[in-house]
Amino acid sequence: MLARFREAQLPGIARLRRLADEGRMPEPRSFPTREGRPGFARALRAAGAPAVIAEYKRASPSRGVINLDLTPADVARMYAENGAGAISVLTEEAHFQGSLQYLSDMAFAGVPLLRKDFLLDPLQVLETAATPASALLLIMRMFEGADDVREMIELAREHSIEAVCEVFDEADLDMARWAGAEIIQVNNRDLDTLATDLAVSRRLCRTRGQGELWISASGLESPQQVAEMGDLGFDAVLVGTFLMSRPDPGAALKELAEVGRSRKAALDAERAARRDVVRSGEGRPER
Structure with a gap:
């Protein structure tokens, strides 16, 4: 399946090369505030433990058509109002009925946007820089090799875009780290067989490095599973098909997001209590 995804990228890359040769590549997007693009990792850390990255996905190879009725604007509004820490936007056209335009259509919601596609070429990073996306997906x-990934990560950083490095196993994780990844997304779906297994997240999370932000993606369909990922140490979960196949994606998201908000509130209270204990101990006179 990955070979098909790769092949589907080639016409778009050829088009970008023609534009680059002609000096007609789109200019990087400008933002009205000094902060620029909404911070992706920062928003996730603030939204929950774990935060929910809610995905706009019209179709997929494993499910076919999922939901063609809701517009990008409809979904962006639902997700923003119901606790999404960020929004993942499928821009791949051939297999997911996505579009780069959806990023612009959803930016009004003010939630950081992740461009989810099968990116291969640095010109696609520059293409992303012309959109409102705060982050882009790089599938190991x-x-x-890691050098190719590092080039993409560094170019993204030059344009204040955060790179989400997707891994399926330990070899992928090694590649991501060699490339300088700071955000690791564990995909529970094997892109060759399209089967999902949460055991992938359960296994790989044991090797989480200090300072890394970790996301579990695919196969998450219940508050209990979201809570489990939080207990394992994941900072966020990415949920797409489950939300888009519900009669009310916003209501479904709200239920999942509440798990992370409640856990974060409890963890924050626990940390505050520990700080108070330390301060009270520091203030006692020596005997």
Whole structure:
């Protein structure tokens, strides 16, 4: 399946190369505030433990058509109002009926946007820089080596775009770290077989590095599973098909997001209590 995804990227890359040769690549997007693009990792850390990245996905190879009725604006509004820490936007056209335009259509909601696609070429990073996206997805198995990934990450950083490095196993994780990844997304779906297994997240989370932000993606369909990922140490979960296939995606998101908000409130209270104990101990006179 990955070979098909890669092949589907080639016409778009060829188009971007023609634009680059002609000096007609789109200019990087300008933002009205000094802060620029909404911070992706910062928003996730503030939203919950774990935060929910809610995905706009019209179709997929594993499910076919999921939901063609809701517009990007409809979904952005629902997600923003119901606790999304960020919004993942499928822009791949051939297999997911996505569009780069959806990023612009959803930016009004003020929630950080992740461009989810099968990116291969640095020109696609520059293409992303012309959109409101705060982050882009880099799938380790799409690249031949860590140097190629590092080039994409560094170019993204030059344009204040955060790179989310997607892994399926320990070899992918090693590649992501060699490339300088700071955000790790564990995909529970094997992109060759399309089967999902949460055991992938359960296994890989044991190797989480200090300072990394971790996301569990695919196969998450209940508050209990979201809570489990939080207990395992994931900072966020990415949920797409489950939300888009519900009669009311906003209500479904609200239920999942409440798990992370409640856990974060409890953790924050626990940390505050520990700080108070330390301060009270520091203030006692020596005997």
